[in-house]
Amino acid sequence: MKNNVKIICLIATVCLLGAAAFCSYHIYDHYAKESEQEEAFEEIAEIVEQAQEQENPEETLPDDAPMNEGDDVLAHYKELYLQNEHLVGWLSIAGTTINYPVMQTVENPNYYLKRNFEKEYSDLGTPYVQENCDISQSDNLVIYGHHIKGGRMFGALEDYKSKNFYEEHKTIQFDTLTQQGEYEIIAVFKTVAYSSEGFRYYDFVDAKDEEAFNAYVAKCKEFALYDTGVTAEYGDRLITLSTCEYSVQNGRLVVVAKKVA
Numbered sequence: 001m002k003n004n005v006k007i008i009c010l011i012a013t014v015c016l017l018g019a020a021a022f023c024s025y026h027i028y029d030h031y032a033k034e035s036e037q038e039e040a041f042e043e044i045a046e047i048v049e050q051a052q053e054q055e056n057p058e059e060t061l062p063d064d065a066p067m068n069e070g071d072d073v074l075a076h077y078k079e080l081y082l083q084n085e086h087l088v089g090w091l092s093i094a095g096t097t098i099n100y101p102v103m104q105t106v107e108n109p110n111y112y113l114k115r116n117f118e119k120e121y122s123d124l125g126t127p128y129v130q131e132n133c134d135i136s137q138s139d140n141l142v143i144y145g146h147h148i149k150g151g152r153m154f155g156a157l158e159d160y161k162s163k164n165f166y167e168e169h170k171t172i173q174f175d176t177l178t179q180q181g182e183y184e185i186i187a188v189f190k191t192v193a194y195s196s197e198g199f200r201y202y203d204f205v206d207a208k209d210e211e212a213f214n215a216y217v218a219k220c221k222e223f224a225l226y227d228t229g230v231t232a233e234y235g236d237r238l239i240t241l242s243t244c245e246y247s248v249q250n251g252r253l254v255v256v257a258k259k260v261a
Contacts, residue, residue: 037116037124038152044080044117045099048090051076073177081177084117088135091127091143091241092173096156102143102174104129113144124153132205135176139207140216140238143174147244147253154243157253160188163226170228172257174239183239183257186230189223193250199223201240201254210234220256232258 073081080101081087089102105111109131116122123146129135130142145154159165172183192198199219207213213234221231232238237259245251 037122040116040118041100041124044101047079048076051079074175074180077175077177080117084119086112086119087117087177088129089174089176093156093169094171094173095169096159097151098154098156100127100145100153102127102129104131104133104135106131113146124148127154130202130205134206136178138205139213140204140240141174142202142205142240142242144242147246154241157241157243157255160185160255161190161225161253166226166228170230171260172239172241172255181237181259182261184230184260185255185257186217186228186232187220187224187254187256188228189220189225189254189256190245190247191223191252191254192248193252195250198250198252201252201256202242204240207234220254230258 077087077090084101084103086103086105087101088104090100091102092099101117103112103117103126105128110128112126112128114121114123114125116124117126125146127143127145130144133141135141147153147158148155151158160169166185166188170185172185174181174183189199191201193200193202201216201220204212204216207216213232217232221227239257239259241255241257243253245253
């Protein structure tokens with residue numbers, strides 16, 4: 001009887017150790033893949049930086065490139081655009097890890113939720129613009145990105161919960177393929193998605209009139225974590241950065257900014 005108990009305990013111990021080893025492997029594999037994906041983004045950023053250093057302002061895409069007629073891609077984004085036609089811009093915030101290509105797939109809205117720039121599976125995904133936004137015309141461009149721990153991807157927006165951090169990082173750089181743009185933050189807020197109790201900020205893309213625009217800005221201010229002292233007026237172009245916020249179910253952390261240059 002005692003021998004049977006010992007055997008059972010031994011088997012249980014072996015199973016537990018095996019399960020622990022299995023879980024440890026998958027945790028290690030997960031973080032190893034995340035590191036590889038981060039390195040891939042860094043390499044993409046280096047392509048842009050090197051192209052900026054060697055930029056010839058008169059150089060344009062070849063005539064057979066898949067752009068709309070009359071559009072000229074900024075020289076430092078050409079190589080990336082020719083690699084992936086889903087590229088619509090570049091987002092960066094000085095003093096943070098945010099320095100990423102921005103994608104859009106109108107016919108397949110969440111395509112880059114779990115895909116990298118090379119269109120392969122990725123836990124990090126790639127920042128992307130909401131499908132009903134017109135990059136060149138919409139009043140508000142809604143851009144989504146994963147909240148990854150350690151300030152990675154849009155997890156870096158977590159720092160904007162602090163007004164002190166905001167005071168040192170008030171602007172966002174968002175370039176389209178054809179135009180550079182600087183945006184000044186007007187509000188940072190938390191809300192709940194897909195709930196009548198939350199603020200459906202993602203519904204605002206094009207203002208039907210001045211009243212609708214002002215109502216959106218006022219709602220952003222109402223939910224704001226602190227007063228930035230900055231507002232927007234009808235006719236201003238906006239971007240809205242959105243990521244998950246884990247203090248509540250379906251929570252969202254949102255940063256709204258207006259174009260100033």
